Amino acid sequence: MQKNSSSLTQHNRSGWLFALPGFGLMMLFIVVPFVFAIVFSMTNQRLISPNPTQFVGFENYRQLLSVNLLVLDPVSTEAGELKQNADGTLTYPRIRTFTRNNPDYPHLQGMKEWFSWQWQDKQVAILASDPVFMKAVVNTFLFVLVVAPLQGAFALALALLINQRLKGINVYRAIYFMPVVVSIVVVSILWRFIYDGQNGLLNNLLHSVSFGHLAPVDWLGNPDTALGSIMAMSIWQAVGFHMVIWLSGLQTISPTLYEAAKIEGASGWQTFRYVTWPGLKNTAVLVLIVITMQAFALFAQIDVMTNGGPLDSTQTIVFQAVERGYGKQDISGGSAISVVLFVIVLSISLLQRHFTREKK
Amino acid sequence: MKTKIMKNVLLASTIPLLSMGSINGFAATELSLWYHGAGNPVEAKIIDQIVADFNASQSNWKVALQSFPQESYNDSVIAAALAGNLPDILDVDGPVMPNWAWAGYLQPLNINSAAIEDFLPGTKGYWDGQLYSLGLWDAAVAMITRKSTLMEANIRIPTLAQPWTLTEFNAALATLKQTGKYDYPFDPGLAWKGEWFPYAFSPFLQSFGGDIIDRESYQTAEGVLNGDEAIAFGEWWQMLFQKGYSPGNSQDSADRETGLVEGKYAIQWNGNWTALNMLKAFGDDVLFLPAPDFGHGPKIGAASWQFGVSASTSYPQGAADFIQFATQDRYMTAFSDAIGLIPPTKTAAAASEHYRQGAPMATFFELSAQQAVLRPVTPGYVVAAKVFEKALADIADGADVVDTLDNAADEINQDIRRNLGYGH
Amino acid sequence: MSHSSVDHHRLRLVVRYTLLSLIALMFIFPLIFMLVSSLKPDHQLLADTASLRAFLPVGEISLANYYGAFERAPIVLFMMNSLLVTAVTVVLSLFCCSMAGFSFVYLNWRGKSVAFSIILATLIVPFETIAIPMLLMVSKLPWIGFDGLTWGWLNTYRVQVIPFIADGLTIFLFTQYFKDLPRELIEAARVEGSSWWQVYWRIVMPLSGPVIATAAILKFLVMYNQYLWPIMVTQQEQYRPVLVGLQYFFQLNTAWGEVMAYLTLITLPVLAFYLVLQRAFIASIASTGVKG
Structure with missing residues (x-):
């Protein structure tokens, strides 16, 4: 892994001795439990049960990940005309008639509707054996895709703002960093007061800023705003941390480069584009990786603020893993979710590595 | 210097680390x-x-x-x-x-x-x-309200022998809503997550004639959690929120605690453990009323x-x-x-x-x-209760009633199968 | 310099400070709300959220919530537990992880790249997903203490410390930092006959102040905010940490003023710790050269 210029010899004994305490503890307390989780995910192990544990192969994964397609024709009257509702919409047979004990559709047994849309006069439905998990996956990806770039960008903006010689800049720096040192559980409790739908702080602020024109929004109670609200809070909480990482990157850029840019008469944007940003490539990779990993692990905010609701709009993968494993006592199902998450994040980081490597 | 501090920290911390256990020496077991x-x-x-x-x-x-x-x-x-x-x-x-x-x-x-x-x-x-x-x-849970609230709105005060009927209760909610005095006429308490949902709300379902699990066999929820009676209950439940009769899932837990006393709510579905506070706040005016009879007798959780x-x-x-x-x-x-x-x-x-x-x-x-x-007496209750809670929360948020109850019944049945019938 | 450009300069300063202050306000207002609310009786606290009064210490201000909070839960005990567990873990973590990092960067050994890959992979295992297997395991682990060999680690401090000593991120931070240290120093020491231990302890560690501070603060935050694990492994009150203590305050009729008082109390030590160290810390993170 590392080029070792000091000698070509091996230092097996010293190397092992130095690495052993840290590596050994990690094997014992992270790798071994995770291997257990993989094993659990192939059984029907329950949290609480006198029933014997059985090996079930990939059944838990099938139950979690199966997706299927069903195209429905509209219901016709006896005369062969399409039956229309009072408002002109067509009616379709209930999906459950296909997914429950229907000998013609054995492959759809037990599946539920995930989402569906109209295509010509047909209804196309995507079925999943576990639509809640599917929604959790989608939400988690949404969260990552929104939070990673935004948090990274805001953090960079803050870092540029704070990276100047001004009296008292340290005080501002400290304040921007403050939310990072407060427990996310504490933060979530406080933000419930901010997002409250009736007399929350945010609604009152909007109310007075708009002179009463904005109606109060039930931020966490409305499926359209709940996930966004949690994203905003999460960005707020951690942006200070990434600001500091960007700062470290900024300080590795040599001042002579800036001077050269100045002499050439570069504008602020040009300086950023051609001096600052190229110098931050490595930092950017680090920030992106750390944010992505934190975002995939989204749990505490959900647990304190919404419990996955309203209408599953804030379900996430880790929340589902915990809800299954502990809440519904289904350790094997919860473990399968953990393994799926691991595989997802691993693939993404391998891809990330692949792409960043090619550029070198 | 630094290492000295580190050593001291290490020492100080190992002492309590090692000195655990050993509390013995009582004559009695x-x-x-x-x-x-x-x-x-x-x-x-x-x-x-x-x-x-x-x-x-x-x-x-x-x-x-x-x-x-x-x-x-x-x-x-x-x-x-x-x-x-x-x-x-x-x-x-x-x-x-x-x-x-x-x-x-x-x-x-x-x-x-x-x-x-x-x-x-x-x-x-x-x-x-x-x-x-x-x-x-x-x-026990009761409909808590004030005598004066009902008298002013001309609503009959129900008794154990003659509780409100479904029609009467709905009419009462409509009347109270019309007065415009309350944010919500009826507070079932969705701010309290978890066990409160099945404890407080499954009796409504039972009074409609449904249940969480079929209590004959304890092997299925099909037909009881998603039968016609249960659907009637689900539609009624959804109506409470759609018509603005009740605060929904995002109810503030502080409002849950103080809303009735402050006059935000007219009637509250709440437990006897709050009765002392209500007595203190309202004195003689307070009423603890039985659950409405939604068709199969008034029911509360035990x-x-x-x-x-x-x-x-x-x-x-x-x-x-x-x-x-x-x-x-x-x-x-x-x-x-x-x-x-x-x-x-x-x-x-x-x-x-x-x-x-x-x-x-x-x-x-x-x-x-x-x-x-009693809530269903079965080991499967723990999971069924969670499923029930989510179904009610989703219906309150506007999910399709029939689909939600069907899915809930399916999930409970699947869990029962995976647990080999839970020993019944 | 002309007169107008001085004015211009002044104006720019005013704009800058205004911008900085507005942003600062955004970051600090929930904490002000917490602190101010902890001084108010419940009914006023809740009523005040409707206006700017939420951020002002006005009305019936008192310390009553703090007295109430101390009555409800053994707060000092919880804080001592959290600080003890946190401090011990941080110190041990710094040792183990820096040694591992040292080994990965300076020493050649068989299996190194596999081991390093495993460590990177553990970065993507959220703790929640391995908690139960870990519980089953620690409940059966042996320990040798003053009363000889015992089995099972539940209801101890060690069960809250040992599993968290080593983690991928800390090791990763150390390797990144060590890579940038001048190699000549180390080679010179080796030529003079220093053992690897001496190189590590006398040369590398004294140069690693910045990364040590960074790793220490990150670990501190993780450990001080432990919640799920202590619930699972501490059945006795005497071992419980602060976030489990928070549960004592959520009763059927939650006293929000007391909750705010408790939140303030458990946040203060971290804030104080941070404010004291902030200069060193921010300077250190900045010079840690975390460059991916």
């Missing part, structure tokens, strides 16, 4: 007792008293109390059970008991059934034909926290002795007087401040005796 009341000083005082009295009353056993915060109590017990670390005596929420008994955490409670004959049914935990747990109180004996204890007799000692009238009365819980026996009720004949909360005792229905 120690029995450990787990209780869910941490953070509640009033409850703690009474339970401490019971333990002290018991320890003084005999010399064989010495009970040692360990309190847990209620929010994480079940998680703590399950973790301890997995790790083989259960105490001798533990308290358990009534509907969860079958789950723990089936899993082998609890053993039958050796108390003569004659001795507890006159206990309210909700305080006795039976599973598989045997007594496993016994409570020092029951809880069973609260109870004591049981862990399966792993070597001293089941000592544990049972303690539970029997604790369920004396005077302690049950003490709990009732201090926090407004319902005493399990007529004699304890007669001696209590709030439940004696003619006392303001006596209604609750009658409610509990006449209308209380």
